[in-house]
Amino acid sequence: MTAAPAQILVFSENTALLAELIGKAQQAARPLGWEVTALLCDEPAPGTDQALAGASVVYRPSQPVSSFDPVAVTGLLCRVIAEKCPALVLIGATRLGLEAAPRAAERIQADYAAWVTGFDISPDDSSISASTMLYSGVGSADYHFQSPTVILTAAQGVFEAHAGEGNPPACVTVDYQPEASPVKVTGYSDKPAGGASLEQAEIVIDLGQGVKPDDDRALINELAGLLGGQLACTRPVASERNWFPDWLGLSGMKVSPKLCLTLGVSGAIQHIIGIRSAQQIVSVNNDEGSAIFSQSDYGITADLYEFLPVLVERIKARGVRPC
Amino acid sequence: MNILVLIKYSLDIAEIKVDPKTCDLRLEGVPEKFGNIDKNAVEAAVRLKEKTGGTVKALTLGPARARDGFKDILAMGADEAILVEDPAQGNADAVVCVRVLEAAIRKLGVFDLIVCGFASDDGYTYQVAPRLAERLGLPLVSYARSLEARDGKISAERDLESNLQQVEAPLPCIVSIAEEAFPPRRTTLMDAIKAKKKPVTVWTAQDTPEIEQVLSENQTFSRCVGQKGIVVQRKQQILKGQSMAEIADQLIDSLIHENILKEGE
Numbered sequence: 001m002t003a004a005p006a007q008i009l010v011f012s013e014n015t016a017l018l019a020e021l022i023g024k025a026q027q028a029a030r031p032l033g034w035e036v037t038a039l040l041c042d043e044p045a046p047g048t049d050q051a052l053a054g055a056s057v058v059y060r061p062s063q064p065v066s067s068f069d070p071v072a073v074t075g076l077l078c079r080v081i082a083e084k085c086p087a088l089v090l091i092g093a094t095r096l097g098l099e100a101a102p103r104a105a106e107r108i109q110a111d112y113a114a115w116v117t118g119f120d121i122s123p124d125d126s127s128i129s130a131s132t133m134l135y136s137g138v139g140s141a142d143y144h145f146q147s148p149t150v151i152l153t154a155a156q157g158v159f160e161a162h163a164g165e166g167n168p169p170a171c172v173t174v175d176y177q178p179e180a181s182p183v184k185v186t187g188y189s190d191k192p193a194g195g196a197s198l199e200q201a202e203i204v205i206d207l208g209q210g211v212k213p214d215d216d217r218a219l220i221n222e223l224a225g226l227l228g229g230q231l232a233c234t235r236p237v238a239s240e241r242n243w244f245p246d247w248l249g250l251s252g253m254k255v256s257p258k259l260c261l262t263l264g265v266s267g268a269i270q271h272i273i274g275i276r277s278a279q280q281i282v283s284v285n286n287d288e289g290s291a292i293f294s295q296s297d298y299g300i301t302a303d304l305y306e307f308l309p310v311l312v313e314r315i316k317a318r319g320v321r322p323c
Numbered sequence: 324m325n326i327l328v329l330i331k332y333s334l335d336i337a338e339i340k341v342d343p344k345t346c347d348l349r350l351e352g353v354p355e356k357f358g359n360i361d362k363n364a365v366e367a368a369v370r371l372k373e374k375t376g377g378t379v380k381a382l383t384l385g386p387a388r389a390r391d392g393f394k395d396i397l398a399m400g401a402d403e404a405i406l407v408e409d410p411a412q413g414n415a416d417a418v419v420c421v422r423v424l425e426a427a428i429r430k431l432g433v434f435d436l437i438v439c440g441f442a443s444d445d446g447y448t449y450q451v452a453p454r455l456a457e458r459l460g461l462p463l464v465s466y467a468r469s470l471e472a473r474d475g476k477i478s479a480e481r482d483l484e485s486n487l488q489q490v491e492a493p494l495p496c497i498v499s500i501a502e503e504a505f506p507p508r509r510t511t512l513m514d515a516i517k518a519k520k521k522p523v524t525v526w527t528a529q530d531t532p533e534i535e536q537v538l539s540e541n542q543t544f545s546r547c548v549g550q551k552g553i554v555v556q557r558k559q560q561i562l563k564g565q566s567m568a569e570i571a572d573q574l575i576d577s578l579i580h581e582n583i584l585k586e587g588e
Contacts, residue, residue: 014484068488070453070465095483098449099465102417106457111546114448134550135336136447139348142549182462182496186478187489203583227584239503250447251502259583269337276555280581282574288561297558298577300570310567311574319587320575 006126007035007084010055011077012092013042013067016156016199019051021090023162024154026054028121034087038169039080041065041073054162058169059084061176068185070096072178074103079176081108081149088121088128093153101153111145116152136250137273157199157254157277191245198246203229203322204257206248206275209236210264210285210304217243219308220263226315228322229261234271248274263304267292284308324377324472324494327431328368329424329439329451330361330396332389336445341552348552357383357392358444362399362507364500367470368438369400369508375472378402380431384423385409390523397518398510404521405431410528410538416545417450419537424451425458426533427526436477437497441466452499462496468504 008025012018018038025036038055040048042064052058059080065072077100081089089104091097093115105112117140119130128150134141198204205224211217217231224231231244232255238247246253249271256277263284265271272295275281283296284304293299300307314320332355340349357365368379381401383389386409393404407427411419428437437459442449456463467479468487472494481488482501528534562577564570578584 068483070463095466099453099463102450102453103457106421106454112450113546114450129548133447135334135339135348135445137553138336138339138341139550139552141547143546144548145546183464183490183492185488185490189480189487189489191482191486235503259578259581269339280578280583281557282578293561294559295555295557297560297581298574299559299561300574301561302567302570307567307570311571314568314571314575318572318575320579320584321587323582323585 005033005035006087007037008088008090009037009039009080009084009086010090011039011041011097012094013045013096014092014094014156015045015047015051016161017092017094018048019054019161019164020156020159021092021154022051022054024159025088025090026162028119032121032123032126034121037084037086039077041067041076049168050164051161052169053164053166055169057172059172059174061174061178063176063178065176065178067096069178069181070099070103071181071183074100074107075179076174076176077104078107080174081110083174086149087126088119089149089151091151091153093155097153101151105151108149109147110149110151111143111147112151113143113145114153116154117158119152136270138269155254157256198230198232198248198253198255201230201255202257203227203259203261204248204255204275204278205229205231206260206262206265207231207233207237207243208262208265208271209234210266211237212305213241219312223308223312223315226312226320227261229259234265234268250274262292262296263308265292266290267295324371324375324435325433326368326372326377326379326436326438327428327434328364328379328381328401329437330357330365330381330383331440331443331445332356332383332385332392333358333361333444333446339552341554343554346551346554348550355386355388355392357389357396358440360440360442360444360500360502362395363503363505364438364440365396365399365401366505366507367467367498367500368436370505371436371470371472372400377435380405382424382427382431383407384420384427386413387525390525393523394515394518395510397521397523398514399508400514402521403524405524405526407531407534408525408527410534411544414544416547417446417448417454419541419544421451421454421458422537422541423534425455426531426537428455428459430531430533433495435494436472437461437495439497439499441499441501452497456497459497462492464490464492464496464498466501467498468501470498
């Protein structure tokens with residue numbers, strides 16, 4: 001009898017992220033003949049079937065475990081790891097994932113790295129190495145792991161989702177009674193709804209503090225309309241003005257559009273991390289010494305309130321459209 | 324309520340420069356301070372103390388020079404600060420740091436509440452609170468945006484991606500503070516004068532057997548084998564012209580050239 005193939009176990013309660021992690025896991029597993037498995041903790045969200053199509057097995061607990069309970073999810077992860085012995089566990093870097101992953105690593109004494117941007121499995125000795133964000137993304141760090149199971153977390157947008165083709169995975173039930181969490185949930189309240197799907201936008205218009213707080217954004221909206229662009233902002237704008245609930249940056253969303261047009265953005269590294277995957281960055285800022293210009297392909301040193309009306313007028317006059 | 328707040332003397336990551344040719348990180352001379360996230364945690368702890376009475380002690384694992392940063396923390400209302408001089412000199416990863424912190428916490432005695440930031444300003448790996456919760460066997464309320472103590476319990480709002488979750492946890496427990504929650508107060512000259520009289524304790528591995536023990540059990544401080552800076556090359560072309568219209572046309576031409584825009588028929 002041959003030994004079961006080594007496996008990569010994937011978990012994320014975020015369906016889009018799950019598809020990306022499974023996509024990356026498949027890519028890594030295929031040349032080695034490894035197996036990709038996934039863990040679902042509760043009722044699958046819409047789109048989960050397609051996300052799971054890249055996995056050969058999906059584990060589900062005998063009783064659903066709430067993805068809002070990090071302790072129960074940790075227990076479930078540890079149970080599946082103990083039973084199935086995956087060499088690698090890939091977890092989505094969501095608030096849940098970033099709590100459950102180090103907890104699980106602590107419980108089973110596994111090597112763990114957060115915010116992975118890539119990983120490798122050695123074809124010779126199956127050892128796992130990874131690169132992670134360092135200093136919030138100013139740099140990167142390389143790791144070489146030693147524990148029998150290695151746990152990694154990766155954010156949305158780092159890896160590409162698989163095509164969603166393939167047979168549905170076999171479902172395997174894992175016997176698990178969630179331990180009672182000492183933290184009791186007493187209710188939920190809404191946060192302001194998230195903006196349009198910035199991750200998919202080809203053109204993003206990124207508003208910084210140089211945009212005046214009393215700006216009615218009529219002109220900016222007109223520009224966005226002409227370019228088919230989505231509006232986004234920096235963290236200070238999101239927290240000080242009731243414009244958008246989300247922001248771009250280290251702690252917010254990370255986008256990779258064809259064009260990011262920044263307006264009045266200063267270029268702090270914490271923000272740049274959210275936009276640096278853009279193919280082209282164009283920046284308008286009235287301070288010629290602004291750090292944003294060293295992070296931009298094209299810079300315009302101008303008062304944006306003088307430049308934008310002219311830009312809008314020229315776009316209209318020339319009948320320019322997005323490709 | 325006796326509260327311990329964990330803080331980190333962090334690098335100001337906005338000041339870290341990357342050599343554009345070698346991708347080396349230039350860390351020398353990068354300013355350090357207790358991070359914004361840490362000050363949010365101190366603010367949360369001090370506000371609770373003001374409501375319930377008790378004390379706030381601040382604990383940090385860091386370089387000897389982190390003492391310089393204590394004055395702000397003490398001025399904000401912490402009563403005492405403890406510095407564990409980092410035996411690994413910044414080279415230990417979360418696994419070892421958490422074990423050193425755990426040893427220091429156990430040595431300090433019993434607290435009703437341990438408060439820390441959801442991550443550190445420089446490392447930003449979100450590991451300390453969950454790992455400590457596991458090691459100390461305490462409940463963790465992570466990503467707290469609001470916090471209240473009553474009847475021997477903590478009630479809080481956890482800031483999750485899709486909603487806010489209201490929770491209750493028994494004391495003692497650990498709370499990690501969400502991003503930008505509890506903006507730190509402005510301190511006065513009087514606060515600063517009072518802060519000078521507050522006790523500061525420094526522990527080194529040599530004179531603290533509990534910490535020495537952790538080090539002897541962890542010969543390797545980190546699985547990290549290399550570090551480098553990330554450089555994204557950009558054209559950095561500043562568009563100049565006689566008029567705004569000329570610059571706007573240059574920009575439109577450039578974006579047509581980059582296949583982002585196209586001219587209408």
